[in-house]
Structure formats: structure tokens, C-alpha cells
Amino acid sequence: MAKKSTTSKVTDVTDISASATIALPKPVVKINPGIQQVHDHLVMEGFRPAIDSDGSIGFKCEGWKIYIDAYDGEAGYRMYSCVFSELDMSDRTYAITAANTISATRRCVKAMVTDTNNVWITYETFCADVPEYTRTLNRAAEYVISACREYREEFRRICVPMTIN
Numbered sequence: 001m002a003k004k005s006t007t008s009k010v011t012d013v014t015d016i017s018a019s020a021t022i023a024l025p026k027p028v029v030k031i032n033p034g035i036q037q038v039h040d041h042l043v044m045e046g047f048r049p050a051i052d053s054d055g056s057i058g059f060k061c062e063g064w065k066i067y068i069d070a071y072d073g074e075a076g077y078r079m080y081s082c083v084f085s086e087l088d089m090s091d092r093t094y095a096i097t098a099a100n101t102i103s104a105t106r107r108c109v110k111a112m113v114t115d116t117n118n119v120w121i122t123y124e125t126f127c128a129d130v131p132e133y134t135r136t137l138n139r140a141a142e143y144v145i146s147a148c149r150e151y152r153e154e155f156r157r158i159c160v161p162m163t164i165n
Helices: 033-044 089-105 130-159
Strands: 057-061 064-070 076-084 109-113 119-126
Touching: 033 057, 033 064, 033 130, 064 130, 076 130, 089 109, 089 119, 089 130, 109 130, 119 130
Parallel strands: none
Antiparallel strands: 057 064, 064 076, 076 119, 109 119
């Protein structure tokens, strides 16, 4: 019978928590196949989209940051943009009034004020497939951007009272 070695092999283990630079593995993001096709379409259109860690697409259009994500299990997409982030609490009533005005007067888009006083404009749609959605993508981006601009104008109109002499 062969004698088992009693010496153990020691490997150099560096304490990762003490390291100033830690190379963490990139999380694996499960990308919706439809989102990947929308991403590819945006690249072909000349945009520079990026897929975020949560699986949504982010890209710039006319100076606005626009995001797109897919509904789980359904053939629908949501495009959205942040108009204002972290408004003062004193402006919340004005923000909600402007959001209601935009939502009531505009087609296809909704304006909402979140509990953290962020204002978002969304465009939601259900499509049979990705090619159908990509045909309407440019028009949807125009709606979102024009609604963002209109929201800002409405918010300023409400916030700054006019004085008539």
C-alpha cells in the first residue's frame, strides 16, 4: 500500500476584500430576443444604443435619453424618457397638474410623476412582432420627445404666474 503524503500543498490566496481593485464578474443578463432585434434596428438607423443590466435599451435621440423595454410574455414595448428628476416637493402639485394636462391632450403618451418626484413620459404599444414595432419606432420617439418638450413648457406656464398690466 502506498503511503499517503501528509504534507498539504499551500496555494497563495489573496484576500479579495483587502484589494483596492476587485475584478468582479459581469452579471449575465438574460436579453429578450425582441429587445436584441430592436437594438440591432437602432444600430442600423444610426443610433448608439446600449443594453442596460436590467435588459432595457438606452439611447440618445435629439438630446434626450430614451429607454425601451419589453413586456414579459407579451408582444408589447414601452418607450420612456425622464423629463425632470427629483423636483422640489413644493413643485409636486405643479408637476402633477402638468402631467394630467399632457396625458389628457396627447395621444399615445402618458406623463407620470413618481413618488420620488421624477417625471416620466411613456409610450406603450402592443405589436404582433418586432418588425411591426420597428416600423413605428421613429414615430414613437418623436412622440416621446415632443411630449417631453411640451411637458416642460406646460410646467413652466403653471409654475410662473403671468401678470397682466
